[in-house]
Each structure stands twice: as C-alpha cells, then as structure tokens.
Amino acid sequence: MRISGKVIKYGDDINTDYIIPAKYLVLTDPKELAKHAMESLDPSFTEKSKDAIIVAGKNFGCGSSREQAPISLKYAGIKAIVAKSFARIFYRNAINIGLPVLECEDLWDKVKDGDQLILDLKSGKIENLNNNTYAQAQPLPGFILELIEMGGLLNKLKRMIG
Amino acid sequence: MANIIEKILSRASSKKEVTPGEIIEANIDCAMINEMTGHLTIKYFHEVGAKKVWDREKIIMVPDHLIPAPSVEAAELHKIMREFAKEQKIKHFYDVGRGGIAHQIMVEKGHVKPGDVVVGADSHTCTYGAIGAFSTGIGSTEMTAVFITGRLWFKVPKVIEIKVEGNFRKFVTPKDLFLKVAKILGASGANYRGLEFKGPTVRDMSIDGRMTVCNMAIEVGAKAGIIEPDEKTLEYLRGRVRESFPIIKSDEDSEYEKSLEINANDLIPLVSCPDAVDNVKPVSDVEGIELDQVFIGSCTNGRIEDLRLAAEILKGNKVSDRTRLIIIPASQEVFLDALREGLIETFLLSGAIVANPTCGPCLGGHLGVIASGEVCLSTTNRNFIGRMGSTKSKVYLASPATAAASAIKGRITDPTSFKGD
Ligand code: SF4
Numbered sequence: 023m024r025i026s027g028k029v030i031k032y033g034d035d036i037n038t039d040y041i042i043p044a045k046y047l048v049l050t051d052p053k054e055l056a057k058h059a060m061e062s063l064d065p066s067f068t069e070k071s072k073d074a075i076i077v078a079g080k081n082f083g084c085g086s087s088r089e090q091a092p093i094s095l096k097y098a099g100i101k102a103i104v105a106k107s108f109a110r111i112f113y114r115n116a117i118n119i120g121l122p123v124l125e126c127e128d129l130w131d132k133v134k135d136g137d138q139l140i141l142d143l144k145s146g147k148i149e150n151l152n153n154n155t156y157a158q159a160q161p162l163p164g165f166i167l168e169l170i171e172m173g174g175l176l177n178k179l180k181r182m183i184g
Numbered sequence: 185m186a187n188i189i190e191k192i193l194s195r196a197s198s199k200k201e202v203t204p205g206e207i208i209e210a211n212i213d214c215a216m217i218n219e220m221t222g223h224l225t226i227k228y229f230h231e232v233g234a235k236k237v238w239d240r241e242k243i244i245m246v247p248d249h250l251i252p253a254p255s256v257e258a259a260e261l262h263k264i265m266r267e268f269a270k271e272q273k274i275k276h277f278y279d280v281g282r283g284g285i286a287h288q289i290m291v292e293k294g295h296v297k298p299g300d301v302v303v304g305a306d307s308h309t310c311t312y313g314a315i316g317a318f319s320t321g322i323g324s325t326e327m328t329a330v331f332i333t334g335r336l337w338f339k340v341p342k343v344i345e346i347k348v349e350g351n352f353r354k355f356v357t358p359k360d361l362f363l364k365v366a367k368i369l370g371a372s373g374a375n376y377r378g379l380e381f382k383g384p385t386v387r388d389m390s391i392d393g394r395m396t397v398c399n400m401a402i403e404v405g406a407k408a409g410i411i412e413p414d415e416k417t418l419e420y421l422r423g424r425v426r427e428s429f430p431i432i433k434s435d436e437d438s439e440y441e442k443s444l445e446i447n448a449n450d451l452i453p454l455v456s457c458p459d460a461v462d463n464v465k466p467v468s469d470v471e472g473i474e475l476d477q478v479f480i481g482s483c484t485n486g487r488i489e490d491l492r493l494a495a496e497i498l499k500g501n502k503v504s505d506r507t508r509l510i511i512i513p514a515s516q517e518v519f520l521d522a523l524r525e526g527l528i529e530t531f532l533l534s535g536a537i538v539a540n541p542t543c544g545p546c547l548g549g550h551l552g553v554i555a556s557g558e559v560c561l562s563t564t565n566r567n568f569i570g571r572m573g574s575t576k577s578k579v580y581l582a583s584p585a586t587a588a589a590s591a592i593k594g595r596i597t598d599p600t601s602f603k604g605d
Contacts, residue, residue: 035371035460039568044547047220048250048257050227062575081372084405085566087307089224089323109405110376111307115323163207175325179232179332 023143023171025122027075027101029133034079036063038112041083041091055090056097072099075141077133079105083112092116102141104129104148104159117166120174124148126159143167185435187343188412189378192318192432196301204342204441212242213317214295215330216304218286219247219261224324225305226268229331237272238334244295245269245277246286249543254550284515284541287311287483291395292517294424298413299432303330308483308565310401314394315421316413316432321402341407342441343378344369348385350449355599357493358393359485359563359583361385362400363454364446367464375405377441380434385448386411391420392489399484400565403461453598455561456581459569467586467598476558478509478591479572480584482546485563486514488521490584495527497588497599503535504594510552512539536591548573561590 040063042055049055060067076082076095082105083091092115095103102122116123122143129148133139137152144167146159162170172178186194186201194202196210217225222245229237237243245265253259262280269277276295283289287308290296298316303309305327312319322336330336346365352358365379379401386394394411401409412433453467480486480494491513503509511531513519519541522528531538545552546564554560554573560580562572567579582590585599593602 037566037568039566039571043570044220044249044549048255048261050223050260062570081375081405084371085307085568087305087309087321087323088221089325107372107375109372110407111321111323114326118323118325175329176228176232179228179234179329183233183332 024140025075025101025143026138026140027073029077029135029137029139030067030070030074031133031135032076032078035081035084036078038083038085038088038091042088042094047088047090052093052097055094059094059098068098073101074099075101075139076103077129078103079130080107082108084109087111089115089119092119092121096121104141106130117169118175120170122170124159124162126157129157129159132157143170185437185439187380187434187438187440188316188410188432189318189343189380189408190340192299192301193338193340195299202340204340206340207337208340209335209337210301212303212330212334212336213297213300214242214244214302215327216244216246216286216290216306216309217327218249218306219258219265220249221305221324223261223264225327225331226264228325228328232328234332237331240273241275242334243274243331244290245274246283246289247279248284248286249547250549251542252280282516284518285483285486285543287399288487288514288518291315292424292515294421294426297425297427297429298417299430303327303336307402308399310406310409311395311399311483313398313401313408313410314391315417316411318408318410320408339376341376341378343380344374344442344444345380345382345440346444346446347383348381348446348448349383350385350447352385352448352451353600355585356451356453357583357585358389358396360451360454361446361448362397363456363464364451365444366400366404366456366462368444369404371403371460371462372405374401377406379406379409381409381411387414387416390489391416392487395487396484403565453583453586453600455586455596456567458567458578458580461566461581467582467596470580470596471598473559473596475507475561475590475594475596477552477554477560478507478587479545479552479560479562479564480587481512481514482543482564483514484565485584486512486518488518490563491518491522491527492525494584494588495530497585497602498534498536498592499530501534501592503591506594507591509534509536509591510539510545511536512544512551513541515541545572547571561587561596563587
C-alpha cells in the first residue's frame with residue numbers, strides 16, 4: 023500500500039488536547055470534529071490538511087485516550103502520520119480506525135512543510151520527492167498492516183459477526 | 185524471573201511465561217466506559233451488527249466527565265449510555281448521584297481485583313495498578329471489540345522499577361513523588377512501558393496515595409503503573425471485593441529495563457508549570473505567582489486523604505479575595521465521608537465552593553472553566569494549553585497541600601513553610 027501527500031510538520035509532544043480539545047468531544051459527527059482539529063496549535067491546519075501527511079517529532083498523540091483525536095485528523099484529510107515516536111493509546115487508536123502511523127527517527131530532519139512524500143507501508147520506505155532523499159521507517163507488523171488494509175478494526179468485527 | 189506485569193499477562197493469556205515485546209491476547213476481567221468515549225463504543229457496537237455484550241456483569245458504565253449534564257450535547261451522551269445499559273442489562277451503571285469519577289468507582293466499589301487485566305476507554309485507567317491489577321486505557325473502537333469478544337491484544341511491556349525509601353516530610357505527598365518521577369523520566373520517558381513502584385515508602389502509602397502515583401503513570405507515557413498487593417491492599421478491599429483472587433507479586437530477581445531510586449526524605453513540594461507535565465520545579469521557585477483559581481479534585485487528588493490534607497490547612501483560614509477555590513470530591517462515597525468528618529463545613533467556612541462528584545474543571549468541562557489570561561493551580565494531572573478552559577489561560581499542577589496553602593495566600597505557596605494569617 024503506497025500513500026503520497028504533502029508534509030505538515032510539527033515538533034515533539036503534540037498532545038490530544040491540541041489535536042482535538044475536550045470541549046468538542048460532545049460532537050458526534052466526525053466531519054464536525056474535523057473542523058476543529060489542531061485549532062489551538064495551528065489555526066490554518068484545516069486549510070492544508072486534505073491529502074496531507076503529518077511528520078512529527080517524539081511522543082505524538084500523548085495525553086488522553088480520546089479516539090476523536092485520530093478521527094478528527096482522518097476526517098480532516100490526513101493520509102498518514104510519520105513520527106519519531108507515538109504515545110501508545112493514540113498509536114493503537116489510529117490503527118484501529120484505519121489511519122496509517124509509521125515510526126521513523128530520521129525523516130524529521132529531512133523534510134520541510136509542503137514537501138511531497140511517498141510512503142510504502144509494507145516496507146516502511148519513505149521518499150521525499152522535493153530533495154530526493156529517503157528514510158526508512160519501521161515496517162508495520164503483519165497483523166497491523168492487515169487491519170489498515172481492511173480499513174480498521176470495525177470492518178474486521180463486521181466480518182467476524184456478519 | 186518474572187515481574188508482576190509479566191505474571192499477570194501470562195496468567196490472562198494462559199501462557200507459562202511471556203517476555204517483553206511479545207504480543208499476547210488476554211482475557212479481560214473488567215471493562216469501563218465513560219460518556220465521552222463510550223458513546224462511540226456504543227455506536228460502533230450497533231454499527232457492526234453486534235447483538236449482545238460478552239458479559240453484562242463485567243462492563244462498568246460511569247458517566248463522569250460532565251455530570252449532571254451542563255448542556256444538551258452532554259445530556260444526549262448520557263442518554264446514549266442509559267439506553268445501552270438498559271438494552272444490554274448492564275449490571276453496573278452508575279448514573280448521576282450514584283457514582284462519581286469512574287476511576288474512583290472502579291476501585292472503591294470493588295470492580296477491580298489484584299491480578300486482574302482491566303481496560304477502560306480513558307487514559308487514566310492506569311490508576312487501578314494501585315491495588316495490583318494490570319489496567320490500561322484503550323480507544324473506543326478497541327472497546328467495541330472487548331464488548332463483543334472479552335479479549336484484547338497487548339504487547340508485553342518492558343518495566344521500569346521505581347524504588348522509594350524514606351519518609352515524606354509533613355505536607356509533602358505522593359503527588360510530589362510522582363512529579364519528581366515526571367521530572368526525571370520526562371513526558372515520553374516511559375512510553376510503551378510499565379512502571380512498578382516499590383520499596384518501604386510505597387508500602388507505607390495508603391491506597392489513596394498509591395492511586396495518585398499510578399494515576400499519573402500515563403503522564404510519562406506508561407502503559408500501566410503498578411504496585412504489588414500487600415496487607416494494606418487486602419485491608420482496603422475487605423468488604424469491597426467479594427470474589428477471591430490470587431496474590432501476584434514480582435519475583436525477587438525480576439528483570440527491569442531500568443531502575444530509579446528516590447529517597448522520600450529529600451522530596452520537597454513540587455509544581456508542574458505550564459504547559460507540560462514534566463516542566464517540574466520546586467514550589468519555592470515559583471512562589472508568589474498570583475492565582476485566579478485553585479481546584480482540588482479529579483481522579484488524581486479528589487480522595488478522602490486529599491480532602492483531609494486540604495482541610496487541615498484550610499481550617500480557621502480564609503481563601504484569599506484574589507482567588508476562588510473549587511473543591512470536588514471524587515465520588516459520592518468520598519463526599520459522604522468528607523461530610524461526616526466535618527471537612528465540607530471547613531471548606532465552606534473558608535470560602536471554598538464544593539461541587540458534586542464529576543471531572544468538571546479538570547478537562548475544562550464545567551464547574552470552573554477558566555478565562556483568558558487566568559492562572560489556575562490544580563491538583564489534576566494535565567496542564568496542556570487550554571486544558572482547563574481558554575487557550576490563553578495557564579495551569580500549574582501540585583498537591584492538595586500546596587493547593588490549599590496557595591488558595592489562602594492567593595499566590596503559589598509552599599505548604600511546608602506556610603503560616604496562616
Ligand atoms: S478527572 Fe480529569 S483526568 Fe481524571 S478522568 Fe476525569 S477528566 Fe480525565
């Protein structure tokens with residue numbers, strides 16, 4: 023599975039309150055949630071998030087277990103997130119809703135906002151078309167890749183029940 | 185040899201032993217949802233066509249973030265919970281007036297036992313490590329899978345041991361101990377890992393204090409915080425847990441990824457400064473910062489021991505004119521105990537407001553949301569930008585003792601050097 027998109031770059035410790043503040047958790051429509059994604063940290067986020075790839079530093083998604091965090095990013099158009107590391111609940115939530123997340127230490131230094139990337143989820147290879155550099159993310163374990171390819175855990179449960 | 189987390193996970197996955205990094209599938213003993221994350225779980229449950237939960241007695245439902253409902257939106261979420269509880273005949277649904285903050289309820293009402301594997305759709309589910317359970321926060325979709333199957337996969341974590349010896353000085357608390365850990369490890373220092381607290385000081389700590397330190401394990405990224413069950417645990421659980429349970433402890437020669445040693449004698453009151461939990465300083469370094477609001481409560485520090493400590497300092501004193509003090513007991517039981525002990529009277533006489541058990545202002549929900557430019561000192565666990573209200577407000581995190589002394593002075597105040605007016 024290959025994904026391409028433009029980079030939106032952030033630093034370390036991007037927490038779930040920045041991704042979607044608690045006051046919006048009462049919203050039940052994911053499209054409404056998406057309108058408020060990242061608004062306190064980056065008010066112009068939703069203007070550039072369609073088909074973009076977030077590249078972040080350490081500990082992306084730390085804080086709350088709110089699944090509304092990856093959901094708001096997904097519905098804002100984010101195709102994938104590549105971070106130096108993720109907070110574990112966010113990591114699991116993203117995969118469960120079918121939003122690809124890759125861990126990669128050395129991509130961050132090689133990209134700037136707006137660069138065009140191509141990610142190969144299976145091998146973990148990442149290409150930056152703007153400066154022709156490559157980075158290697160940790161390849162996703164088989165069962166996680168399978169979940170993402172199915173579009174998330176709910177689809178798996180549907181098949182199981184159906 | 186195996187540590188307590190490895191032993192619990194091998195038991196739950198019916199394996200002789202497990203090793204860090206290994207992925208296992210565990211049977212879940214108990215699963216908790218609140219209204220903020222639970223409404224999604226319920227929606228997904230119906231969406232995938234599920235008909236019946238795996239075990240109606242093992243699901244605990246506690247609306248707690250916004251109770252009683254301050255808005256129509258919140259009321260709708262509570263309604264979703266209520267209807268699902270009815271539809272599935274969920275045995276343990278704690279509606280308004282019967283519960284409080286879910287993490288307090290889970291332990292207080294005996295839903296969690298030592299050695300259990302417990303998941304909750306809330307990141308502070310790690311609190312129940314205080315009684316020797318492996319408990320961790322998960323998302324709403326995974327909770328749907330748990331509701332249907334009663335099972336979930338885990339990666340066996342590496343564990344960091346935190347050994348504590350020595351005695352806390354007067355007005356130095358388990359909260360200060362954890363803030364010290366946060367300073368040492370940093371906000372992602374325990375990512376994907378377990379944290380085991382041990383040593384004579386931990387054994388001396390009450391269950392309330394143990395819950396405070398395990399509660400905050402997530403703030404350094406940990407999957408779970410845990411403390412071996414001991415006499416104090418059994419005493420606390422008597423009358424709360426009816427079923428029997430095994431006593432699981434770490435082997436003497438267990439392996440840990442690393443070890444921290446802290447001497448409680450050296451601890452001083454600490455405060456986590458805006459906007460990160462690991463931005464920890466001695467209270468004395470920031471003393472004098474003026475406060476618009478002080479909040480004592482939450483799943484971190486809203487228990488009876490916290491309220492007793494606050495009352496000890498507030499008794500006979502008045503909250504500064506500059507400041508408003510909001511106190512919220514973590515549960516109906518805590519509220520009732522505080523009432524019977526006369527603490528509520530002390531609070532009201534000091535000029536504090538006491539609200540009903542709920543998360544309330546901790547997440548900027550209700551009952552004390554802060555305005556732009558305002559500064560709040562809070563006994564909660566997160567001080568990210570905008571956490572308690574306006575994105576232009578600031579939050580300092582500290583112990584109930586620091587909070588009470590600071591409320592009286594209207595400024596950040598070290599409780600160990602505090603003298604009433
Ligand atoms: S008190 Fe605060 S941290 Fe605890 S569960 Fe409620 S919102 Fe979360």
